Amino acid sequence: MIRTLRGMKDILEDENQKYLYFIKTCTQIVNRYGFEFIGTPILEDTALFKRSVGESSDIVSKEMYQFIDKGDNDVCLRPEGTAGVVRSFVENKLDRVGGVHKFYYHGPMFRYERPQKGRFRQFHQFGVESFGVDSYLEDVLIIKMIKDILDTFSIKYTLLINSLGCDLCMPPFKKRLVAFLDTLDALCEDCQKRKRTNPIRVFDCKNNNCQELLKPSPRLNENFCQKCESDFSNILKLLDALGISYQVDPNLVRGLDYYSKTAFEFVSSDLGAQNAVAGGGRYDKLVEYLGGRKTSAIGFAIGIERILQMIEVPKKGRVGYYFGALCDEAIDVVFKEADKKRATDKVTLSYDVKSLKAHLKAADKQDARYCAIIGEDELLNKEIWIKDLSEKTEVKERFE
Numbered sequence: 001m002i003r004t005l006r007g008m009k010d011i012l013e014d015e016n017q018k019y020l021y022f023i024k025t026c027t028q029i030v031n032r033y034g035f036e037f038i039g040t041p042i043l044e045d046t047a048l049f050k051r052s053v054g055e056s057s058d059i060v061s062k063e064m065y066q067f068i069d070k071g072d073n074d075v076c077l078r079p080e081g082t083a084g085v086v087r088s089f090v091e092n093k094l095d096r097v098g099g100v101h102k103f104y105y106h107g108p109m110f111r112y113e114r115p116q117k118g119r120f121r122q123f124h125q126f127g128v129e130s131f132g133v134d135s136y137l138e139d140v141l142i143i144k145m146i147k148d149i150l151d152t153f154s155i156k157y158t159l160l161i162n163s164l165g166c167d168l169c170m171p172p173f174k175k176r177l178v179a180f181l182d183t184l185d186a187l188c189e190d191c192q193k194r195k196r197t198n199p200i201r202v203f204d205c206k207n208n209n210c211q212e213l214l215k216p217s218p219r220l221n222e223n224f225c226q227k228c229e230s231d232f233s234n235i236l237k238l239l240d241a242l243g244i245s246y247q248v249d250p251n252l253v254r255g256l257d258y259y260s261k262t263a264f265e266f267v268s269s270d271l272g273a274q275n276a277v278a279g280g281g282r283y284d285k286l287v288e289y290l291g292g293r294k295t296s297a298i299g300f301a302i303g304i305e306r307i308l309q310m311i312e313v314p315k316k317g318r319v320g321y322y323f324g325a326l327c328d329e330a331i332d333v334v335f336k337e338a339d340k341k342r343a344t345d346k347v348t349l350s351y352d353v354k355s356l357k358a359h360l361k362a363a364d365k366q367d368a369r370y371c372a373i374i375g376e377d378e379l380l381n382k383e384i385w386i387k388d389l390s391e392k393t394e395v396k397e398r399f400e
Contacts, residue, residue: 007113007121014313021313022153023106026126029224030104033141035128038103042110047076052083052258052286058190070238076111078141082258082283082299083290085129090292100132105302106154113233119307126279127301131287134296136231139262140238142298146266146278147244149302157277159244161264162221162252163232164200164281169261175201176218184213188382196201203251212251219250228261235262258283262298270310278302295377318390320346322363325353325374334374337384337399341372363389 009021027037034311051330053059059079061274066076080085087102106238115121127146130138136155142157145220148155165173181187181195181202194201202214224232239246263281269276280300287295296369323333323338331353348366350359356373363371371387378385383396 005121006129011156015308017313018311020157021302022307022311023126025152026106026149026302027104029152030128030145033102033145034103035104035130038085038105038129039107040078040081040088040105042078042108043075044078044084046076047136048083048290049076049079049089052086053080053290057198057201059111059240062195062288063113065112079111080109081105081107081125081301082286085299086283086286086290086292086297086327089129089131089295090287090290094131095216095287095292095295098132100130102128102130124131124304125301126304127172127299129297129299131295132299133298134284136234136262137238138296138298139231139235141278142300143239144322145240145301146280146300148323148372150266150277153307155267155268155277155307155310155342156270157237157266159246159264159266160248160249160252161235161262162249163224163228164253164260164263165220165224165228166261166287168381169223169228170200170220173218173220173223175221177202178335180217186213200253214249221248221250231261231292254279258286258289260284264300268306268310271306276303277306308311316367318367318369320348320368321372322348322350322366322368324350324359324362324374326356326359326373327379328353329376330374330379333379333399337372337374354358359389360389 008229034389046064049064050060055061064076064079066074069075085105089095089101090363104127106124108122108124110122112121113119130142158183163379164170172308178195181199186209187195188201188205188207188210191205191207200220202210205211236246236248246343253259254265259281261282261284265276265279267275268277269275278300280298282298284296287293287297321338321341323334325334331351335349338347341347348368350362359373360371369388369390371389373385382400383398385394385396387394
């Protein structure tokens with residue numbers, strides 16, 4: 001028997017209903033904020049992610065599904081959604097059009113990491129990307145949108161937020177941080193590499209010894225330029241005004257190199273160790289990194305598999321018709337009448353001749369509102385016997 005690969009899974013039955021319900025609900029919410037759907041390929045040029053996500057990230061250095069295809073191209077399965085959307089934004093010259101562009105996406109992503117509860121090698125994300133708004137108000141709007149989504153599903157969460165500074169205040173801070181890191185002898189191998197590539201990523205290290213060593217290190221929030229200080233302060237004030245609680249986390253740097261200024265995560269205590277359900281931030285330099293014109297941008301992504309562990313699909317009432325035949329002669333007529341009804345209603349059709357009792361039982365199992373049956377008598381009188389399974393009433397309708 002051939003089985004799914006480790007870290008991959010099928011979406012079936014109850015989870016399938018949850019997945020579709022989640023996507024439909026998120027789509028309705030982000031549409032209200034003016035976001036429109038964008039679809040990008042699952043397979044992209046590897047250089048896209050090396051340039052955007054950053055070679056210092058674990059995603060690029062350890063986790064990408066990367067290979068050389070038959071055309072001798074270095075390609076990989078997308079490990080995240082933002083880079084592909086930005087590539088599309090630049091390739092389609094939207095950066096030259098100017099104005100504001102707002103997109104949402106959903107679909108599978110791929111990372112070769114150790115599978116565990118809520119974490120798979122093929123996983124799904126729902127995300128949004130906003131281009132062309134250079135205002136802290138857009139940062140708050142994005143955070144509010146995630147809050148609306150999580151509140152709709154009654155998911156308890158804590159918002160963690162930080163600022164990573166800008167091109168003015170980040171470089172001198174990195175110099176101070178590297179000077180501090182050079183005084184430490186016991187950093188893990190990963191942090192030693194990060195020190196050379198993107199030193200602020202050391203704050204994302206999960207090694208307990210590194211976290212202890214980093215406690216007296218300089219912090220970015222002590223080195224903001226005036227603009228970053230003002231923007232971050234205004235974001236926190238507006239969150240307070242909107243009643244959105246948060247915790248400022250100076251260690252929050254996110255796992256991708258393209259972030260600048262605002263960074264945030266929504267975490268849930270209901271998920272155990274893998275507790276992040278959504279995260280994102282600003283990436284005002286990424287469009288330029290990928291060959292476009294300088295464009296302000298911000299976005300977020302939600303891990304769908306983790307959310308599905310915490311939501312329930314609202315129970316629906318009975319919907320649609322179940323059609324069945326009581327004799328062989330009625331099968332073709334049942335098929336034709338069911339096809340007519342399908343133009344306006346959901347229809348389940350049985351191809352098998354069964355007793356009335358068996359058809360009623362099958363209709364009940366399908367949660368159909370109506371059970372429509374044709375037998376010998378109905379054929380003779382050109383009628384369909386229909387039972388309303390909610391109201392427990394019966395009628396007969398003529399057919400031609």
